[in-house]
Each structure stands twice: as structure tokens, then as C-alpha cells.
Amino acid sequence: MGKIGGFTDSASAKQYRQIYARVRAQWPAGAEDHDVQTRFGRTHVIRYGQGPPILLVPGTGATAENWSPNAEALGARHTVIAVDTLGLPGLGAQTAPIRRPVDLALWLEDVLDQLGIDTAHVGGLSYGAWASMQLAWHEPRRVESLLLLEPGGNSLGRPPLPSLPRFLRLLALRTEAEFERFGRFVEGGWPNDPDRQRVVNFGMAHYRPSVPMIRYAKDAQVRRLHMPTLVLLGENSIVHDPRQVLDRVRSLMPEVEADIIDGAPHPLAETHAGTVNDRILAFLTSHE
Numbered sequence: 001m002g003k004i005g006g007f008t009d010s011a012s013a014k015q016y017r018q019i020y021a022r023v024r025a026q027w028p029a030g031a032e033d034h035d036v037q038t039r040f041g042r043t044h045v046i047r048y049g050q051g052p053p054i055l056l057v058p059g060t061g062a063t064a065e066n067w068s069p070n071a072e073a074l075g076a077r078h079t080v081i082a083v084d085t086l087g088l089p090g091l092g093a094q095t096a097p098i099r100r101p102v103d104l105a106l107w108l109e110d111v112l113d114q115l116g117i118d119t120a121h122v123g124g125l126s127y128g129a130w131a132s133m134q135l136a137w138h139e140p141r142r143v144e145s146l147l148l149l150e151p152g153g154n155s156l157g158r159p160p161l162p163s164l165p166r167f168l169r170l171l172a173l174r175t176e177a178e179f180e181r182f183g184r185f186v187e188g189g190w191p192n193d194p195d196r197q198r199v200v201n202f203g204m205a206h207y208r209p210s211v212p213m214i215r216y217a218k219d220a221q222v223r224r225l226h227m228p229t230l231v232l233l234g235e236n237s238i239v240h241d242p243r244q245v246l247d248r249v250r251s252l253m254p255e256v257e258a259d260i261i262d263g264a265p266h267p268l269a270e271t272h273a274g275t276v277n278d279r280i281l282a283f284l285t286s287h288e
Contacts, residue, residue: 003097005087005210012206019202020091022195026068028075035091038110040098044084044091045111049075052144052284053120055112056082057128059152059267060209061179061200063090068196069273070280077281081120083111085131087211089203094210101212104131105138112142121284123147123230125269126239130155130214136225145287146229147280150237150266153214156222156248157240176205188236188265196270222252229256230283232276234264257283 007013024033024046031048046064048071058066064082074080084090086107087098098107108131112120122132122143129151136143153159179201231249233242242260249258259279264272 003210005094006208007089008206008208012202016089016199016203016206017091019195019198020063020065023065023068023193023199026193026195027065028072031071031075034115036111036114038086038107038114039096040086040103040107040110041095042093043086043107043111045115046071046080046082047115048072048080049078051078052288053079053081053117054147054280054284055108055117055120055122055132056080056147057108057122057124057131058082058085059124059126059128059150061089061204062125062128062196063199063203066196066199066270069270070277073273073277074280078121078284081111081115081117083108085128085211088127088209089199089207098211101130101134101215102138104212105134108132108135109139109142118142119144121145121147123149123280125149126152126266127211127214128152133217133225136227137221140224140227143227145284146225146227147283148229148231149269149276150232150234150239151245153239154216155214156217156231157242157245158216159239160241174205176201179204186238186266187271188238192267192270219252222249223254225253226255228283228287229253230280231256231258232268232279233258233260234266234268234272235260235262236265239266 034045063084067082084092086094124132129148
């Protein structure tokens with residue numbers, strides 16, 4: 001990966017913004033767009049609702065607008081702050097390398113600072129869950145609770161062997177068609193919004209990413225997550241064995257609520273939005 005993430009050319013960047021705008025329109029009326037400056041570059045943020053803040057970080061290739069299925073329900077009781085991950089496709093502009101996992105924590109810390117937020121509920125899907133864990137390890141006082149939705153790759157579990165050839169093919173080809181095929185595999189047959197999926201497919205095919213790779217969290221690290229934590233896993237996830245991850249977090253984390261959502265694939269925040277929204281809101285209410 002390059003030192004600074006960016007689109008391959010200006011035409012691709014322009015087309016990406018047009019695709020992004022179509023999905024952005026799915027957010028509830030009243031949602032606001034902000035650009036905040038961090039030590040790693042300009043970060044695009046979508047903000048909606050009122051109440052205790054929830055900072056949401058998307059999975060690889062997804063962006064702030066991919067949380068549109070969750071925004072209205074969560075925003076009824078909370079201020080939803082959804083970010084585009086610097087170093088991955090989005091409307092931000094990276095200006096400094098994000099090389100280490102701790103850099104992700106520093107970046108999220110800057111986002112909170114620039115928005116005038118001291119503490120927040122913090123979470124994400126896949127890569128976003130792993131990024132959220134970095135903030136929880138680096139600056140735990142700022143994390144009221146942790147929301148880990150299908151934590152990515154090998155962060156808390158190991159990828160199943162049958163999935164590895166597909167991952168390797170994707171890394172080798174990196175075309176929009178290949179990302180589309182991989183997306184169908186990840187979704188496991190569940191219908192997904194074509195515009196939201198196009199944001200991911202086009203972005204990943206035409207962007208040079210620059211973020212640290214997910215690293216496996218050792219037992220000692222997992223035990224350090226002392227804040228209340230919600231872990232939601234998809235029964236049909238292709239990135240790990242959900243039962244193994246469930247057993248592991250329950251045995252290592254003192255303040256965890258963890259469950260497997262029946263029939264859900266990896267992108268469960270979109271495919272099973274109603275269930276995920278209800279579980280998040282119930283969890284947050286129990287820890288107010």
C-alpha cells in the first residue's frame with residue numbers, strides 16, 4: 001500500500017463522488033456533512049440526531065453513508081457521527097501516512113477533538129470495529145462503550161480456510177467486477193442496496209489504500225477492553241468462525257455482551273439493520 005491513499009486519477013474521483021451522493025441521499029432529512037481536520041488529513045463526517053454521541057467507523061471500502069440503514073433509529077436517541085476512514089475510499093483527503101494501528105486511534109481522537117466531543121460510544125463494522133478497538137486500547141477514557149459488529153478479518157478470530165482463495169484473488173485482481181463478485185460472496189445471498197455496494201466496489205477498484213493491516217488481538221489485549229462492550233456476529237460470516245469468536249470474547253472480556261445473529265452475513269449492519277439497531281439501542285440503554 002502507498003504512503004498516502006488516493007484515487008488513481010481525477011476522473012475516477014469525480015465519478016466516485018457522484019456515486020457517493022446517491023447513497024448520501026438515503027440518510028434522514030436533517031443529517032449534516034462536516035469536514036474536520038486531523039493530523040492525518042481532512043476527514044468527512046455525517047452527523048445526525050441528538051443525544052449522547054455514537055462514533056461509527058465503516059468497514060473496508062464502505063464509508064459514512066453506508067450507515068444510512070442505521071442512522072434514523074440510532075439518531076432518535078443519540079447523535080450519530082459516521083466517518084469516512086482516511087486511507088480508504090471516501091470524501092476525505094489523506095495528507096500524512098497512517099502506518100501503525102495506534103495511528104488509527106490518534107486519528108479518531110482528532111475527530112472527536114475537532115467535533116468538541118470528550119467521550120462517546122465508539123464502534124464499527126469489520127475494519128471499523130478493529131479501528132475502534134485501537135482507540136479503546138490507546139485512550140480508554142474516551143470510550144463510553146464499544147460496539148464491535150463483525151470485527152474484521154483476524155482481529156478476534158481466524159479467517160476460515162475456504163475463504164482464503166477468494167481473499168487472495170481479490171487482492172491480486174482489484175477490479176470492480178471482482179469486488180462485485182466478492183461482495184455477493186460476503187453477503188451470502190442477502191439482498192443489499194446496489195448503490196451502497198457500488199460505492200464499495202468502485203471505490204476499492206479505483207483507490208490506492210493506505211491503512212495498516214488488521215492484526216490479531218492477543219488474549220492480553222482483549223482482556224484490556226474493560227469498558228462495556230457489545231459484540232454482534234453473523235451466523236454466516238465468511239471472515240471468521242463466529243462461534244469461536246463468541247466463546248473467546250465471553251471468556252476474556254469482563255464487560256461483554258456478545259451474540260450471534262441468526263442467518264446474518266458479514267455486513268449485518270445493512271442486511272439485518274433492524275435487529276442490529278434494536279440490539280445497539282437496548283445495550284446503550286442498559287449502560288446509561
